[in-house]
Amino acid sequence: MASPEQPGHKKLGQLAATAICGNDITSSCLYVSALATMAAGHLSPFSLLIVAAVLFLFRKIYSEVVGALPLNGGAYNALLNTTSKSRASVAACLTLLSYMATAVISAIEAVHYVRSIWDGLPEIAATVGLLAVFMILTIVGITESAKVAIGIFLTHLVTLGL
Structure with missing residues (x-):
C-alpha cells in the first residue's frame, strides 16, 4: 500500500491553505449579510444578529464537521461515524x-455587485464567464489556483475589516 505522502510531493503553505479554506467562510459572510x-431594510441589524445567534448555536456541530475535513469529507465522515453508510x-x-x-x-451575486457599478454588463453571460474562470482554475490545479485564492481571501479580509 502506498504511503499518503509521496517523496517530493509539494505541499501548500499555510497562507495558501488558509486562503482556500477561508474563502468559503468569508465569502458567505459578505454576500449573505x-x-x-436588502431584505430586512432598516431592521437589518436585528436580522444579522439573529443570523449570528443561530450560527452561534450550531458552533459545536460546525467545529466537529470542520475537524473531520482533513479526513477527506467532513460531513461524510461525521455522519459515517454516527449513522449508516447509505445516509452518509x-x-x-x-x-x-x-x-x-x-x-x-x-457568482450571480458578484455579477449583481459589478452591475451596480457598470449597468451594461450582461448578467447571464458574465455569471457563466465567472464560473468558467473558476472552472479553469480548478482544472489547472490547486497550487496555481491558490495564488488567486490568496488574492481573493485578502480582499475579503480587508473588506470585512473596513
Whole structure:
C-alpha cells in the first residue's frame, strides 16, 4: 500500500491553505449579510444578529464537521461515524449539490455587485464567464489556483475589516 505522502510531493503553505479554506467562510459572510440587509431594510441589524445567534448555536456541530475535513469529507465522515453508510453517502451527494448551488449563487451575486457599478454588463453571460474562470482554475490545479485564492481571501479580509 502506498504511503499518503509521496517523496517530493509539494505541499501548500499555510497562507495558501488558509486562503482556500477561508474563502468559503468569508465569502458567505459578505454576500449573505448584503442579502439580509436588502431584505430586512432598516431592521437589518436585528436580522444579522439573529443570523449570528443561530450560527452561534450550531458552533459545536460546525467545529466537529470542520475537524473531520482533513479526513477527506467532513460531513461524510461525521455522519459515517454516527449513522449508516447509505445516509452518509446521501449527505455527501447533498454536500456536492450544495457546493454547486453556492458557486452559482456566489457568482450571480458578484455579477449583481459589478452591475451596480457598470449597468451594461450582461448578467447571464458574465455569471457563466465567472464560473468558467473558476472552472479553469480548478482544472489547472490547486497550487496555481491558490495564488488567486490568496488574492481573493485578502480582499475579503480587508473588506470585512473596513
